[in-house]
Amino acid sequence: MTRKQPGPEQLRRRKDRLNSLIYLSPSLIGVMVFFLVPFMVVIYYSVIDNPVNKDFVLIDNFIKVIKNSAFKQAAANTAKFSLVAVPGAVVLALLLAMLLENKIPGKSRFRTFFLSPMMVPVASVVLIWQVIFHYNGALNGLLSVFGVDPIDWMKTDYSQIMIVILFWWKNLGYNMILFMAALANIPKTLVEAASVDGASSFSRFWHIKIRYLSPTILFVTILSLINSFKVFREVYLLTGDYPYETLYMLQHFMNNKFSSFDYQMLSAAAIIMAVVIVAIIGALFYAENRFGKDVEQ
Amino acid sequence: MASITLKNVDKTYDGDVKAVSGFDLEIKDKEFVIFVGPSGCGKSTTLRMIAGLEEISSGEIYIGDRLVNYVEPRDRDIAMVFQSYALYRHMTVYKNMAFSLKMHKVPKEEIDRRVRETAEMLGLTHLLDRKPGALSGGECQRVALGRALVRSPSVFLLDEPLSNLDAKLRSDMRAEIIKLHKKLQTTFVYVTHDQTEAMTMGDRIVIMKKGLIQQVDSPKDIYDHPKNKFVAGFIGTPQMNFFDGEIKTEGGRCFAEACGSRFAISGGYAAFSGRKVCVGVRPEHMELCAGAAPENVISGGRIELVELLGSDINVHASLGDIRFVVRSQWQSGLEMGSAVNVRVDTSRIHIFDAETEENLAMTETEAEA
Amino acid sequence: MRKKRTDNKLLRSRRRRVIKIALLTLWAAAFAFLFLMPTVLTITNSFMSASEITANYGVIFETTKSGGKAYISERVNLKFIPDKVTFKQYITVLLKSPEYLLKFWNSVILVVPIVIFQVLIALSAAYSFSRFRGKGKEVIFFAYIVLMLMPYQVTLVPNYLVAEKLGLLGSRWAVILPGVFSPFSVFILTKCMRRIPEDMIEAARLDGASEWHIFTRICLPMCRGAIYSVVILVFIDYWNMVEQALIMLPDTDMQPLSIFLSKINAGEIGLAFAVATIYMVPTILLFLHGEEHLVEGITYSGGLKG
Numbered sequence: 005m006t007r008k009q010p011g012p013e014q015l016r017r018r019k020d021r022l023n024s025l026i027y028l029s030p031s032l033i034g035v036m037v038f039f040l041v042p043f044m045v046v047i048y049y050s051v052i053d054n055p056v057n058k059d060f061v062l063i064d065n066f067i068k069v070i071k072n073s074a075f076k077q078a079a080a081n082t083a084k085f086s087l088v089a090v091p092g093a094v095v096l097a098l099l100l101a102m103l104l105e106n107k108i109p110g111k112s113r114f115r116t117f118f119l120s121p122m123m124v125p126v127a128s129v130v131l132i133w134q135v136i137f138h139y140n141g142a143l144n145g146l147l148s149v150f151g152v153d154p155i156d157w158m159k160t161d162y163s164q165i166m167i168v169i170l171f172w173w174k175n176l177g178y179n180m181i182l183f184m185a186a187l188a189n190i191p192k193t194l195v196e197a198a199s200v201d202g203a204s205s206f207s208r209f210w211h212i213k214i215r216y217l218s219p220t221i222l223f224v225t226i227l228s229l230i231n232s233f234k235v236f237r238e239v240y241l242l243t244g245d246y247p248y249e250t251l252y253m254l255q256h257f258m259n260n261k262f263s264s265f266d267y268q269m270l271s272a273a274a275i276i277m278a279v280v281i282v283a284i285i286g287a288l289f290y291a292e293n294r295f296g297k298d299v300e301q
Numbered sequence: 302m303a304s305i306t307l308k309n310v311d312k313t314y315d316g317d318v319k320a321v322s323g324f325d326l327e328i329k330d331k332e333f334v335i336f337v338g339p340s341g342c343g344k345s346t347t348l349r350m351i352a353g354l355e356e357i358s359s360g361e362i363y364i365g366d367r368l369v370n371y372v373e374p375r376d377r378d379i380a381m382v383f384q385s386y387a388l389y390r391h392m393t394v395y396k397n398m399a400f401s402l403k404m405h406k407v408p409k410e411e412i413d414r415r416v417r418e419t420a421e422m423l424g425l426t427h428l429l430d431r432k433p434g435a436l437s438g439g440e441c442q443r444v445a446l447g448r449a450l451v452r453s454p455s456v457f458l459l460d461e462p463l464s465n466l467d468a469k470l471r472s473d474m475r476a477e478i479i480k481l482h483k484k485l486q487t488t489f490v491y492v493t494h495d496q497t498e499a500m501t502m503g504d505r506i507v508i509m510k511k512g513l514i515q516q517v518d519s520p521k522d523i524y525d526h527p528k529n530k531f532v533a534g535f536i537g538t539p540q541m542n543f544f545d546g547e548i549k550t551e552g553g554r555c556f557a558e559a560c561g562s563r564f565a566i567s568g569g570y571a572a573f574s575g576r577k578v579c580v581g582v583r584p585e586h587m588e589l590c591a592g593a594a595p596e597n598v599i600s601g602g603r604i605e606l607v608e609l610l611g612s613d614i615n616v617h618a619s620l621g622d623i624r625f626v627v628r629s630q631w632q633s634g635l636e637m638g639s640a641v642n643v644r645v646d647t648s649r650i651h652i653f654d655a656e657t658e659e660n661l662a663m664t665e666t667e668a669e670a
Numbered sequence: 671m672r673k674k675r676t677d678n679k680l681l682r683s684r685r686r687r688v689i690k691i692a693l694l695t696l697w698a699a700a701f702a703f704l705f706l707m708p709t710v711l712t713i714t715n716s717f718m719s720a721s722e723i724t725a726n727y728g729v730i731f732e733t734t735k736s737g738g739k740a741y742i743s744e745r746v747n748l749k750f751i752p753d754k755v756t757f758k759q760y761i762t763v764l765l766k767s768p769e770y771l772l773k774f775w776n777s778v779i780l781v782v783p784i785v786i787f788q789v790l791i792a793l794s795a796a797y798s799f800s801r802f803r804g805k806g807k808e809v810i811f812f813a814y815i816v817l818m819l820m821p822y823q824v825t826l827v828p829n830y831l832v833a834e835k836l837g838l839l840g841s842r843w844a845v846i847l848p849g850v851f852s853p854f855s856v857f858i859l860t861k862c863m864r865r866i867p868e869d870m871i872e873a874a875r876l877d878g879a880s881e882w883h884i885f886t887r888i889c890l891p892m893c894r895g896a897i898y899s900v901v902i903l904v905f906i907d908y909w910n911m912v913e914q915a916l917i918m919l920p921d922t923d924m925q926p927l928s929i930f931l932s933k934i935n936a937g938e939i940g941l942a943f944a945v946a947t948i949y950m951v952p953t954i955l956l957f958l959h960g961e962e963h964l965v966e967g968i969t970y971s972g973g974l975k976g
Contacts, residue, residue, distance in 0.1 A: 024802030031795035034851030042828030123957035128946035197387035201401035233821035371683030
């Protein structure tokens with residue numbers, strides 16, 4: 005009985021599958037080892053009470069985390085920060101992109117300038133931030149010219165304003181580039197038709213352009229959201245291990261738990277964060293899908 | 302009033318690329334004017350300048366009595382149909398048509414009335430709740446028309462609106478647009494690269510080449526009296542035949558010598574005796590004949606190809622290096638390679654100067670539209 | 671008579687247009703100033719002598735507006751401060767306090783391997799994701815995207831656990847390895863490779879090219895812009911690293927300059943500016959050299975849908 009020989013098509017397909025795995029393997033193995041498998045362990049840790057007993061306590065750890073005052077503080081701060089910083093990062097970047105849409109001289113030069121904060125390491129520029137935002141610093145100096153009393157930017161609630169500004173400074177350029185590309189991709193004849201139809205500049209934007217911008221708005225929002233967690237860097241470099249209470253961020257919370265080896269809390273907190281982020285992003289995606297459905301390109 | 306006047310309009314892009322030069326035209330109220338020419342001739346650019354979508358480099362444009370050079374498109378009381386229709390894909394047909402009225406703050410009941418009226422006129426009533434994504438090309442086109450119509454503007458601008466449709470739809474829509482014009486009694490300015498559209502639809506045609514107006518006339522006049530070789534060759538299918546030749550006078554009569562033969566032309570050409578010329582004859586003004594003759598007949602031609610067009614045929618023939626086409630009624634016995642003689646209707650010959658390409662008959666008598 | 675009226679109208683509208691452009695340019699310039707100011711200040715302040723710095727910033731920043739304002743008002747186009755320009759700070763850094771250079775080296779030895787290997791591994795993975803599609807693949811790719819969206823607060827925990835298990839805690843590998851396998855580059859490079867027209871690949875296959883050939887001779891060259899921008903983006907992100915180093919490298923000897931810089935004492939502020947400027951150099955060079963690619967890459971990354 006002769007065995008059926010695999011045809012050339014099947015051989016090709018088998019070879020493809022093999023190649024596919026080979027090329028993916030370095031990355032996939034790394035991802036599994038350093039992220040996916042340990043994440044399973046994290047889930048495991050989050051549902052047991054301690055590494056010795058290994059009793060399952062399911063949601064107890066999660067409740068402990070949520071009730072923890074430090075966590076609550078950090079979460080509240082993060083939420084407050086994101087609610088202001090992220091929409092601001094989107095809207096301001098869009099405005100900047102629209103500004104650069106016009107025929108102003110040196111447009112590309114301006115683009116470089118707006119993008120420049122991206123290339124400056126946080127560590128380098130923190131010094132100047134200190135000079136500017138210190139109680140005796142430049143900003144208060146400027147304010148005093150207008151008769152405003154000096155503000156303690158670092159150790160009061162005003163500190164949140166400060167980091168929002170720092171965040172915007174760093175991220176607006178990147179977001180602006182994304183919006184510039186999106187604006188350039190809006191079909192020109194559509195805007196012209198609206199122009200002929202009698203739409204003012206504002207109407208053209210509101211009724212037409214926004215629809216075509218919505219995928220980018222979604223993307224920039226998500227990106228800014230992810231980046232908003234990195235603001236820890238600025239906070240840490242400016243204020244060290246013990247920031248003012250309104251600057252206490254989730255990473256501070258995690259750092260503390262790391263040093264106390266409280267794996268349970270760590271794991272539970274990480275999972276809570278992961279779930280919240282996935283939920284938010286999922287909601288954003290859904291919203292964009294409804295809104296921008298028809299103008300898909 | 303909705304006349305349009307363009308005075309010496311120029312459009313230059315950076316880099317000194319002149320898209321339109323010295324465009325002078327008076328379009329009367331309610332007229333249907335067509336801009337036609339090969340790609341890059343500046344017809345769309347001129348239309349867009351009338352619309353206000355392109356800046357005018359120099360010159361003036363008036364709509365009615367109003368100078369509109371710096372007036373925004375939306376204040377010019379115009380409507381435009383784009384080649385790509387430019388429909389708002391996220392709005393229903395109804396909203397598409399209502400949009401401009403909404404922008405002009407027309408009251409809601411009025412909007413509704415006008416939209417439904419226009420939809421009725423164009424046969425779109427059953428599509429009002431659909432979005433452009435769910436419409437066919439022809440339906441999209443009608444919505445684009447409807448969107449422009451609903452505003453009852455004084456001027457209608459159409460930029461190659463039929464280019465994206467298939468042939469059958471195109472001819473249907475052509476008729477629709479002509480009917481629309483008659484009904485609305487509004488000024489229409491229509492841009493196309495298709496000379497058939499130009500010939501069948503316009504009151505007057507503006508032929509353009511490389512940014513310059515070549516001729517402005519009614520279709521018939523352009524057909525009968527083309528001002529230069531370009532116009533003569535652009536209008537008419539199949540294209541006019543051109544033969545290099547010379548004007549000769551002999552015994553008080555004038556001849557154009559070309560194609561190994563000579564053709565009797567009017568005595569008025571005597572002044573151009575000896576001039577090198579280009580002789581133009583339309584395929585429909587030539588006919589196959591039996592025998593040779595000393596005058597007005599091209600003899601010794603060879604049939605290269607016979608195209609069957611129903612009851613008519615296009616006979617492609619050659620004489621040495623010269624190629625030409627004869628339009629004739631169908632006859633039997635025509636085979637590739639067989640010899641053929643062609644008689645030319647000399648009353649329909651056009652003589653163009655070999656260098657300037659101007660129609661010699663029109664240089665003295667200034668043919669003005 | 672009529673001509674005069676229309677001329678005026680033309681002039682007025684033209685003037686209105688010019689004013690609008692002028693205003694917009696002014697706005698743009700104002701923003702540009704705000705965006706550039708901190709960077710420029712850092713650089714120019716690095717050329718000040720220690721005494722000038724102390725005079726201006728004081729040990730506890732005792733000066734007020736004259737300290738900060740003086741530089742701001744003199745800024746405009748000048749690169750140097752009116753007072754003495756000195757390289758003394760740099761000399762101190764390079765010769766007398768080499769510990770900063772050590773930390774700089776720490777940064778380099780962390781970031782460069784991450785960038786190189788992340789990109790290489792990502793290219794390979796991107797090739798797999800773009801050339802060989804399949805249901806399972808799409809699921810894995812989706813997992814990559816989700817992973818990419820997680821902030822460090824989430825990913826550090828699993829990274830830490832693995833590092834501990836493998837005994838890597840406190841060593842550089844604990845930072846380098848997770849960085850190498852970060853899915854960010856995979857995402858961008860996959861998008862780039864998926865854009866390559868299928869016909870080109872088919873033609874190559876018909877011509878007898880092996881998989882490796884297609885990878886190296888076709889896909890890689892075509893993604894050059896994306897590769898460049900990924901290099902820049904990844905480099906910048908890790909050059910700024912703070913979170914991972916804090917957790918995995920408690921030993922200050924190993925810490926990168928991104929953290930160490932903030933620990934400079936008040937008495938060495940002048941030095942700090944010089945070090946800060948030195949730290950900026952790699953990223954500025956990369957940025958200026960590859961700005962076009964960077965912009966292209968950023969635009970690429972936009973639009974998560976396919």
